[in-house]
Amino acid sequence: MEISIHTEVPTTARIDEQTLSQPHKVSAQGVNVYYGDKQALKNINLDIASNMVTALIGPSGCGKSTFLRCLNRMNDVVDGCRVEGLITLDGEDIYGRGVDVVHLRARVGMVFQKPNPFPKSIYDNVAYGPRIHGLAADRGALDDMVLHSLERAGLIDEVRDRLDAPGTGLSGGQQQRLCIARAIAVEPEVILMDEPCSALDPIATAKIEELIDDLKQNFTIIMVTHSMQQAARVSQKTAFFHLGELVEQGDTTDIFTKPEDERTQAYVTGRIG
């Protein structure tokens, strides 16, 4: 029944077929997040389908980043931050006992809003993940991983002859793609992206969007964006947050064309936010 809705959009339909057969990749149930006494997220229930791009949209300060950071437990290192509720990855509680955050973050990678390459060479930046997780058997395998990741991130042509150059010496857009290459080098299952294009020009943005579109073949992508156009262009699912609440979620086309909630309607048409 759900498939029939999407008959006009064949690509999405094909992926939906897949996801129907398997459970959700990531699922949040009744998630509350507090910074000290302040509640930043209120009772979030959200399922993320695998091999899709899910866009998180909403006005500034509504808790998108907070939610994203819950998914790989980056909030653990924030003083005074408390997470309640159940978040599962492949049905397993990521806040459960015996879950190692190091292992979790190897499965759930993250690309930050501001490009933050390590002050090391381009090669070392990408090789860092495989190194600390011991993924490469030898130097040759590591080289392959680095080159392959740079290629998938669409950066290889620009840096092929200067892999030893500092990663911080690249342009903003290149740095962001380097960070993406760094994240995908460990082959995570989920990639979290917090406004990955906020500091980029339209050309770099287009490249990264193209890249995200490619990456969803292999990864599940959750992406925060402030650009409605971007959300519409690259995502298949969209979740709208407002003042710490998850107001509406669903297929991107539905959210943008026939939102159920008034606030969603106002936001996507540019009246609030």
Added chain:
Amino acid sequence: MTDTLNKSVPSKSQRIQAGLAKRYRAEKRFRLYGIAAIAAPISFLAIMLVVIGSRGVGAFQQTYAQLSITFDEQYITDNDWQGIVKASLRETFPDVSARRDKKKLYKLMSSGAGFDLQAMYKIDPTLLGQTRTVWLPMSDDIDMLMKGKIDRALAEGDRRVSDKELVWIDHLIANDVIDLQFNTRFFTSGDSREPELAGIAGAFMGSILSLAVCFILSFPLGVMTAVYLEEFAPKNTWTYIIEVNINNLAAVPSIVFGLLGLAIFLNFFMLPRSAPLVGGMVLALMTLPTIIIASRAALRAVPPSIREAAYGMGASQVQTVLHHVLPLAMPGMLTGTIIGMAQALGESAPLLMIGMVAFIVDIPGNFTDPATALPIQIYLWADSPERAFSERTAAAILVLVGFLIMMNLIAVIVRKKFERRW
């Protein structure tokens, strides 16, 4: 109409212009203050260096006399090396016969002259029975005279060199057998009661050994403490109390650390007195807070985005610190360490308490030999009555300053190595 308006009320751009002129003036003034502020300490420093330098350079030279020395078997078997020098002096001045005059004559030469001959003979025993012309050190009074620090015009009773001695010296000068030569002994020997024999090497080694102990103890401890407090410790009342106490320790007068060292290291643990080992331990207590505070500041200055990136990649906390935070903080930590070590180098009060103030002739060779340190040597010499020691005091200060500059240079080099600015 607009014209009349413009005349009465200054236009916007005119106002900005007027404001700009004021701003430029203020900026210029500010820059002048800055230059003046820099000029003041630099000129003080220059004055200090010039004054001490002009006083101290004299000590780098020493008056030597060329004597014809016969390595007489008699004296050598008696082990009376100074006797050889005396015999040579009697030969050079045959008309000095009165006992008192002879005694005066012998005092022209330093008591170190005999040691020099002994050392020569040790190297080359074939000298036995031979005669050689040898340059030998003269006494400190003659040295002062030759350096123009004793005024010949004064009445005989008012100067340390008598008229007779002046005649002998003039005789040596006339024969061109008296000369100022580079004073190697100052850099190679330990302390001595005789100024012309006193050297800085003992104190220098004492300082190096103490600083080595200080560094080995305080750098790893300080860095580990800072890393733990900054990166791992929970932020609770206990860590807050520890933090406050560390900050307070940095302000504790250094002599207190000396007393602590005396009570604990010497009296309780029975460690040797006057040893660089204990000196270094006491200095380490003193430098630790400095290093901890500087290291924590350096750790805090590491951008949080780097930490997030590392955590986001799945690095553990230890990996994040070791791979990313520590390398970035290292230059700052080293700067703090060097500042601490420089303080330790100049510190004397705590060392006084643990007995590193003794008169020590031998150059310390290991960490438990009795030793003193550069600032204490400076103090001891400054306190000595002989005129020649004031020159040496200044020279020792120069050595200390040189040591400091060397340490800072090493710090700059090491820092450059670690500091990879991307």
